[in-house]
Amino acid sequence: MVELIVLFYGTNISVMAAGANLATTLSVLLSFGYLSIYYKIYRKEIKREKTKYKRERVLKIVKDILFVSIPITLSSIMSTLNKNIDSITVVRGLKKFLSEGNAKLQYGILSGKVDTLITLPLSFNIAFATALVPAISGTIAKGDKEKAAKRISFSLLVTILIGLPCTFGMIVFAQPILNLLFPNATNGEMLLQISAVTIIFSVLAQTVNGALQGLGKIMIPAISSFIGLIIKLISNIILIQIPEIGVNGAAIGSIINNIVAFIISFIMLIKTIKLDMKPMKFIIKPLFATIIMCLCSYTLYYILITKDIPERIVTIISLIFAMGIYGVSIIILKIFDKEEFSMIPYGDKIQNTLKKLGISGT
Numbered sequence: 001m002v003e004l005i006v007l008f009y010g011t012n013i014s015v016m017a018a019g020a021n022l023a024t025t026l027s028v029l030l031s032f033g034y035l036s037i038y039y040k041i042y043r044k045e046i047k048r049e050k051t052k053y054k055r056e057r058v059l060k061i062v063k064d065i066l067f068v069s070i071p072i073t074l075s076s077i078m079s080t081l082n083k084n085i086d087s088i089t090v091v092r093g094l095k096k097f098l099s100e101g102n103a104k105l106q107y108g109i110l111s112g113k114v115d116t117l118i119t120l121p122l123s124f125n126i127a128f129a130t131a132l133v134p135a136i137s138g139t140i141a142k143g144d145k146e147k148a149a150k151r152i153s154f155s156l157l158v159t160i161l162i163g164l165p166c167t168f169g170m171i172v173f174a175q176p177i178l179n180l181l182f183p184n185a186t187n188g189e190m191l192l193q194i195s196a197v198t199i200i201f202s203v204l205a206q207t208v209n210g211a212l213q214g215l216g217k218i219m220i221p222a223i224s225s226f227i228g229l230i231i232k233l234i235s236n237i238i239l240i241q242i243p244e245i246g247v248n249g250a251a252i253g254s255i256i257n258n259i260v261a262f263i264i265s266f267i268m269l270i271k272t273i274k275l276d277m278k279p280m281k282f283i284i285k286p287l288f289a290t291i292i293m294c295l296c297s298y299t300l301y302y303i304l305i306t307k308d309i310p311e312r313i314v315t316i317i318s319l320i321f322a323m324g325i326y327g328v329s330i331i332i333l334k335i336f337d338k339e340e341f342s343m344i345p346y347g348d349k350i351q352n353t354l355k356k357l358g359i360s361g362t
Contacts, residue, residue: 071218078225082257085233086110086250093240094247106247109188113178114195114251118202121166125159125203136214145273152211153275154340157282159207161335163200164290165326169319170196172294176301176315183312194251201258208265212272220268228261281335289329297322 090110094103139148170177174192209221232253239249269275301318305311330336 067218071222074222074225078222078229081229082232082254083111083115085229085236085253086115089233089236090240090247090250093236093249096241097243098246109185109191110195110247110250113182113185113188114192117170117177117181117192118195118199121162121199122202122206125162125206134214136211137216140215148215149273149275150339152269152273153277155207155211156204156275156277157286157335157340159203160200160282160286161289161330163203164286165293165322166203167196167199168290168294169297169322170199172298173301173315173319176311176318180312180315191248191251194248195254198251198254198258201255201262205258205262205265208262208269212265212269215269215272217268217272220265224261224264224268227264228257231260232257285333285335289326289333289335292329293322293326296325 086107090107091100091103094106098106135151136148139145139151171193174196175186175189178186178188178192205224209224212218212220235253235256236250239245239252240247242249245252297318300321301314304314304317
């Protein structure tokens with residue numbers, strides 16, 4: 001949609017913003033239309049299902065939907081407000097000891113480059129968090145708490161395996177990544193390294209909140225996000241005004257925000273359902289695999305950068321190599337058991353391939 005608007009109307013910012021909003025609205029309408037048509041076509045088959053549905057009044061159904069959707073929407077709003085806090089506090093705080101131009105430049109680095117890179121892993125993990133809600137609520141409705149606990153534990157393990165390499169990778173390769181993606185504006189290494197710490201806690205909070213919503217604890221994610229947001233606001237106001245910290249205070253505030261929100265949600269989760277999370281499996285092995293990845297990939301980067309090879313090519317090769325090493329490390333360390341392997345897309349095929357190669361993945 002935005003590409004079409006640029007093609008026909010040029011790069012007018014207001015028109016592009018309106019187009020982006022229009023695209024979102026149209027996508028929601030199309031989704032609603034698809035579901036309505038699907039129901040009309042298959043409603044006879046749905047009615048013939050063995051499960052007996054209890055007839056309810058439309059008003060009650062609407063109330064139930066709002067009861068679930070409003071807290072979930074509030075949680076999403078909190079995430080947006082987190083960025084608004086930076087837009088309100090960063091420039092004002094920096095102007096205490098910097099010129100307005102430099103203050104805006106620092107905020108531009110934070111919002112334009114760092115935030116974009118930091119939110120990228122969240123887009124990968126959101127699939128697990130979203131899929132977790134109906135999966136858990138379905139098993140809970142059937143009274144199978146054990147299966148729900150296994151699904152939550154598996155999702156948390158996958159989240160850790162996504163979050164840790166992204167966090168450490170951003171820290172180790174901060175400057176090469178900035179050089180690769182923003183060749184004309186490469187500053188912001190330390191800010192990116194500090195902000196990278198938020199990744200692991202953000203993705204964990206995302207998955208934990210999905211689990212809580214699936215368990216019917218829909219207000220907890222909103223409450224934990226709100227508490228984290230207040231702490232973020234206070235941290236920003238205090239830290240950004242300190243010249244030695246400056247814009248890094250916004251990154252530190254985000255770290256504290258996500259840690260607090262995650263801890264609150266996780267405590268409520270383990271109080272609601274019993275999870276089997278062994279430290280060796282969920283912390284030590286993933287951490288060890290991540291360290292191996294960083295050491296091997298950065299060694300390769302260090303060797304190649306001394307050769308007559310463009311830095312961009314070296315960075316791309318090193319990052320691809322890092323992903324490969326990380327995958328191999330996960331298999332060698334046997335982080336997934338046989339049942340968990342089967343839950344991964346194409347997991348059974350991967351296992352069969354590993355067995356043919358003489359490698360045991362479990």
